[in-house]
Amino acid sequence: MERLGDFKLPQFFNYPPLFTLQPVKETREKQVQLWKELILSYCRSQKIFLIGLEEDFPLFSNPVIERSLSHEAREVFLSALVNEGRAEWMDKGHRKCLILWLRIQEWADYILNFVKENGFEDSVMTIEEIRSGVETRGTELAGIDRGLLLRVLRLLEQKGKVAIFKGTSADDDGVKFSA
Amino acid sequence: MAANWLPPVALTASGRPIFLPGEVERYLLPAVDLEPGENSALLPLRSGLLVLTSHRLLWIDQSSTSGFAIPLAAVINAFHPKKSIRNMFASPRICIQVSSSPDGRVAENGTRSEVITVVMRGKNDPDAFYGRLMEVLRSRQWEASAAPERGDFGSGSPESATVATTERVRMPVVGVSGILRKEQELWESTDKSLQEAFQDLNALMSKAKEMVQLAEKMRLKLLSGSSAQGNPNDEEMGSKQEIQDWLLSVGIASPVTKESAGALYHQQLARELADFVKMPLEKAGGMIALVDVYCLYNRARGTALISPEDLLQACTLWKKFDVPVMLRKFDSGVMVIQSKAQRDEEVFARIASLAQNPDALRTGISPSDAALTLGIAPALAKEQLLAAETKGLLCRDVSLDGFRFYINLFTEIDPSDIYLIKNNGQVHLWLSSLSMSG
Numbered sequence: 001m002e003r004l005g006d007f008k009l010p011q012f013f014n015y016p017p018l019f020t021l022q023p024v025k026e027t028r029e030k031q032v033q034l035w036k037e038l039i040l041s042y043c044r045s046q047k048i049f050l051i052g053l054e055e056d057f058p059l060f061s062n063p064v065i066e067r068s069l070s071h072e073a074r075e076v077f078l079s080a081l082v083n084e085g086r087a088e089w090m091d092k093g094h095r096k097c098l099i100l101w102l103r104i105q106e107w108a109d110y111i112l113n114f115v116k117e118n119g120f121e122d123s124v125m126t127i128e129e130i131r132s133g134v135e136t137r138g139t140e141l142a143g144i145d146r147g148l149l150l151r152v153l154r155l156l157e158q159k160g161k162v163a164i165f166k167g168t169s170a171d172d173d174g175v176k177f178s179a
Numbered sequence: 180m181a182a183n184w185l186p187p188v189a190l191t192a193s194g195r196p197i198f199l200p201g202e203v204e205r206y207l208l209p210a211v212d213l214e215p216g217e218n219s220a221l222l223p224l225r226s227g228l229l230v231l232t233s234h235r236l237l238w239i240d241q242s243s244t245s246g247f248a249i250p251l252a253a254v255i256n257a258f259h260p261k262k263s264i265r266n267m268f269a270s271p272r273i274c275i276q277v278s279s280s281p282d283g284r285v286a287e288n289g290t291r292s293e294v295i296t297v298v299m300r301g302k303n304d305p306d307a308f309y310g311r312l313m314e315v316l317r318s319r320q321w322e323a324s325a326a327p328e329r330g331d332f333g334s335g336s337p338e339s340a341t342v343a344t345t346e347r348v349r350m351p352v353v354g355v356s357g358i359l360r361k362e363q364e365l366w367e368s369t370d371k372s373l374q375e376a377f378q379d380l381n382a383l384m385s386k387a388k389e390m391v392q393l394a395e396k397m398r399l400k401l402l403s404g405s406s407a408q409g410n411p412n413d414e415e416m417g418s419k420q421e422i423q424d425w426l427l428s429v430g431i432a433s434p435v436t437k438e439s440a441g442a443l444y445h446q447q448l449a450r451e452l453a454d455f456v457k458m459p460l461e462k463a464g465g466m467i468a469l470v471d472v473y474c475l476y477n478r479a480r481g482t483a484l485i486s487p488e489d490l491l492q493a494c495t496l497w498k499k500f501d502v503p504v505m506l507r508k509f510d511s512g513v514m515v516i517q518s519k520a521q522r523d524e525e526v527f528a529r530i531a532s533l534a535q536n537p538d539a540l541r542t543g544i545s546p547s548d549a550a551l552t553l554g555i556a557p558a559l560a561k562e563q564l565l566a567a568e569t570k571g572l573l574c575r576d577v578s579l580d581g582f583r584f585y586i587n588l589f590t591e592i593d594p595s596d597i598y599l600i601k602n603n604g605q606v607h608l609w610l611s612s613l614s615m616s617g
Contacts, residue, residue, distance in 0.1 A: 010597040011610055016543065016576035017585045027574050030589035037594045067578055 004058050007045045010038070019067035021076060035077040040086060044101040049145035050090070051078065051097045098148060102140065107152040110140060112161060115177045124176045126167065127153075184221045185213075185238070185247035185285055193453035193502040194243025199234050201323065201392070204435065206231040206311045207443045210301035213238050213247075216293045226300060228443070231312055233320040236275070243450070243500070249295065252287045252321050253277045259309045271305035273297045273312070365393070434480040448485065449493040453502035455479060456516055460504065464554055465521030466563075469494070469506070469514040471556070509562045510569075523566070529553060530567045534586040535605075540612035543576055543583030 003009060012018060012034070022028040042059045043049070051057055053074050061068030069077075078097045081087035085103050090096035102110060115121060118135065129135065130149060136142045141149075153175055156162040163176045189197040198204070211229035215221040224247065230237040236254075239246035256276040274296050278289035285293065299305055435447040452472075459475055460467055469490070477484045485493075494506040494516065507517045533552050534544055546561035553560060564584050567573045573584040591605050600606050 008598070010592075011600060012588060012592055012597070012606065014613070015585070015588055015609070016578065016583070017574040017587075017589075020575055020577045022574050022589070024569055024571060024574070026571050027568075027587060027589050030592070030594075031574075033594040034589065034592060034597065037597055041597075067576075 004042065005046055007042050013038075013062060014065050016065055016067055019062065019065075019069055019073070021070065021073040032077060032080045036081050036084070036086070039077065039081065039099065040101045043099045047143045049099055049148060051099060053078070053095050053097065098145065100148075104152060104155060107144075107148070108155050108161075111152060111156065114139060114141060120177050122177065124174050126172055126174045130175070184215060185224075185249060188235075188237050188239070188246035188248045190239070190243065190246055191450070191454045192457075193450045193500060194239070195447070195450040195454055196230060196232075196237050196239065196246060198232065201320070202232050202234040203320075204230060204232050205315055206308055207447065208299060208301070208303050208308055209443055210299070210303075211238065212296075212298040212300065214296040214298060216295070229297065231308070231315060233315055233318070235321075236312075249275070249277060249285055250287060250321070251316060253279075253285055253289070254316060255292060257309070257312055257316065259305065271299045271303070273299075273305060273309055434483045436483045445489065445492045445496055448489060449496040449500065450502070452476060452490070452493050453497060453500070453504050456504055457518075460516065460518045463556075465518045466507075466515050466526075466555065466559060467517075468556055468559055469516060472516050509566070511562065511565070513558060513562055515559060515562070526563055527567050527570060527572055530563060531572055531586070534573060534584065535608065537612040537615060540586060540609045541615075543585045545581060545583050549584075 018031070018034070022031050038059065039051075043051075053071060057074075060074060075094055078087055078089075079094075081099070082089060082097070086100050088098045088100065090098055100107075114136070120135075125133070125135070127146065127149060130141055131144055131146065132142070153162055153164055157164055161178055163178065165174050165176070167173045191197055208229040208231075210226050212223055212225050213227075213229075214223040224238055224240075226241055227246075228239045228241075228243075230239065233251075235251055236249040237246055238248075254275055254277050257273060258276075259273050274294050276292055276294050277285050278287065279291050279293040280286045280289045281291060285295075299308075435444065435451045455476055456467065456472055459472065463471075473487060473490050476490065491514075494514075497505055503519050505517055505519055506514060508514050530549065530553075533539060533549060539548070544564070546557050546564055549555075549564055550557040550560035553563070555563075564573060568575060568584065571587055571590065574587045574589060576583045576585055586605055586609070588606050588609060591601065593599050600610065
């Protein structure tokens with residue numbers, strides 16, 4: 001079976017009906033489930049946070065069988081993820097979608113866990129250090145979408161788990177983890 | 180039993196009377212009672228359908244399950260009592276004097292006579308019926324067909340007499356050439372009657388019976404020819420079959436018409452149609468498009484054509500009768516006639532097995548593929564594929580290559596483990612068909 005980057009595609013990726021939005025309710029439900037699963041695992045493996053509906057997205061077409069998803073189908077599958085809290089539309093026009101292979105709350109828990117395991121309680125990190133620093137290398141946090149990270153941190157701030165403070169420039173925005 | 184005083188009438192599965200050779204329907208009256216003579220202890224027949232044909236007076240009960248006949252040959256006289264003050268408000272009636280056997284059964288050349296009263300309870304036109312009855316009685320058509328069948332065509336002309344004699348010493352009919360030769364001779368002998376027939380429409384109508392007889396005769400000859408033959412090759416059989424089919428589809432000898440059936444038109448049409456579609460349905464595998472039936476049916480009727488509205492109305496009436504066929508409307512609006520015996524499950528089973536052969540697994544099936552394999556029209560095949568899709572059996576693939584159906588694998592794949600392939604499942608089957616193609 002082919003691969004997309006280092007993502008192993010499932011066998012049924014070569015099944016042509018996968019790329020046609022199925023009109024029959026039960027069949028469609030099954031199809032939507034498979035696509036949700038595919039999108040989440042692909043994005044997670046490739047660290048993809050944003051999908052632009054109008055841009056080429058490797059998972060949404062299969063050159064081997066010459067099939068690709070219509071705009072409508074993409075929107076249907078992504079909306080299904082949005083309804084489950086596994087994605088969020090970035091704009092009213094549904095042109096950009098934030099994929100949450102971890103939900104916001106799960107990200108928050110992940111960060112707390114990361115802090116605890118690495119003994120970062122009471123220490124300070126900049127946003128950029130979290131996104132691309134050596135400390136987070138090899139974790140899910142490496143390469144995390146900036147907007148997403150800020151939202152997660154704000155959630156933690158509300159709960160009193162972190163304190164966000166402004167730096168001289170956006171790059172210097174920092175966060176202090178509480179004990 | 181109510182009426183053993185009259186001979187019974189055979190009915191078709193959908194409740195139309197089976198006519199005698201050459202018998203033509205002339206008038207129909209609903210809600211009619213038949214009352215036996217006053218001195219008789221026999222029970223009257225209540226509220227049935229009265230059918231006047233060229234040969235008989237038929238009475239069919241309301242549910243169209245049984246019927247009785249008065250052969251017109253047994254009718255001595257018929258009279259229409261004048262309205263008097265006494266019977267002014269009673270239902271109109273017509274009295275028919277018939278000959279009967281000593282035990283009171285109606286029969287030709289009986290020694291006694293009996294008066295049967297036809298009581299019309301519905302809103303009928305007794306005078307029109309009476310007029311038609313007298314017309315039929317005067318024409319004595321039953322005598323014509325009771326005579327031996329030989330030499331029906333252009334009888335009395337010297338040519339046909341010669342043909343008839345030569346026919347007896349002729350070589351046995353062998354193969355298509357034999358049939359063609361025989362047909363050629365028949366054509367020549369009937370050329371005259373055909374020419375007469377086509378002179379004008381009236382003449383054609385009066386010749387219609389002969390034409391049908393001609394067709395029937397040729398069919399019988401073909402049938403006997405094929406059974407007599409030892410080892411006919413397939414091609415010959417095929418062409419023979421074709422000729423037979425042609426002739427069979429000539430054959431509605433006495434089509435229901437608005438003129439003969441009046442208010443009962445659509446009801447009787449529905450019954451006639453139910454009988455007619457049986458054969459085309461069988462051939463088409465249990466389902467046939469309404470437009471196809473329209474063509475076939477009108478071809479069989481020949482002159483008394485019906486409109487599409489009449490056909491539709493007749494089909495919708497089937498719901499009320501116990502007939503073996505039904506009208507079905509697909510979601511797309513395509514209408515078909517379907518035999519009730521045909522189960523959707525059977526069709527689905529056939530489609531499923533079609534969709535599981537290696538080629539279909541790999542490339543899917545198009546409506547035209549299915550039409551070829553199932554032996555039905557592409558529009559119908561598409562409907563059946565769509566029905567199978569709705570059922571969850573198939574799913575679709577729409578691409579630049581067109582619209583194709585695949586066996587539904589979605590139901591089998593486990594969303595929580597998208598890499599898992601169950602052994603001997605549909606997905607497994609599909610994968611092996613892919614690897615076969617290389």
